[in-house]
Amino acid sequence: MHLFLDHDVHENESVLFTGEEAHYLAHVLRRRPGDEFTVVTPAGQQAVIRLTVVSRTAVEGQVVALGEAPPLPAAHVALYAGLLKQKGFELLLQKTTEVGAAEIYPLLTEHTVVRPRPARLPAQVERWNKIAEAAGRQCQSPTVPVVHMPREFAEALRHWQAQDTPGLIFELTLRDEPAANLRRVLGERGKTDRLAVFIGPEGGFSPEELQTGLDAGLLPASLGSRILRAETAAVVAVALCLYELSHNPR
Incomplete structure (x- = not known):
């Protein structure tokens, strides 16, 4: 499952999700602390996020790995x-x-x-x-x-x-x-x-x-x-x- 960030991140950086993204993670996917998922950054990188805090209104995680996202379409x-x-x-x-x-x-x-x-x-x-x-x-x-x-x-x-x-x-x-x-x-x-x-x-x-x-x-x-x-x-x-x-x- 991918989410799309509006900013680039670095390894070990904390990432905060609020609003619809927090609702999607906490209530639709029912993610819990310790779960991991990927996000895609504007620079085209794929970051693995490990959740640390999941509340009713916000979800927080830490970047545990950073790599290249899948290649863009050739056309x-x-x-x-x-x-x-x-x-x-x-x-x-x-x-x-x-x-x-x-x-x-x-x-x-x-x-x-x-x-x-x-x-x-x-x-x-x-x-x-x-x-x-x-x-x-x-x-x-x-x-x-x-x-x-x-x-x-x-x-x-x-x-x-x-x-x-x-x-x-x-x-x-x-x-x-x-x-x-x-x-x-x-x-x-x-x-x-x-x-x-x-x-x-x-x-x-x-x-x-x-x-x-x-x-x-x-x-x-x-x-x-x-x-x-x-x-x-x-x-x-x-x-x-x-x-x-x-x-x-x-």
């Missing part, structure tokens, strides 16, 4: 995902974190069903990041993707263009296009270890959005003939792209 895939209904989007966050998405940008599109109220956005984004962190902790990932503030599709395209990174746009209507075969598209892209993936919400992108994305430089891509739920498509797309970029360098 960086940023996911631009159409905002879904609550449970669907939370599932998307969990599973794309598990397979290795590096960043997640929620998209507001023509087919977006639920648009969060602006006043509630900061709290909502904070919740999304906690969901991603919990998913990363569960699968012992050395990194956790940042979930950014939602942005309109056109704004997201401008942001992507500024990154100077190849990008793919996935849409069911492209499934019969030979040029949209994912392996073929990635094979023709040239050498890169960074990629942006655009996935629409329920109902996909509108024809106008698809054309706008293509005009902006996104490459058309398909996951085949099966009709996938949006959250499933996001997970499959990220996993396949990471595999191709990591295992089939060109």
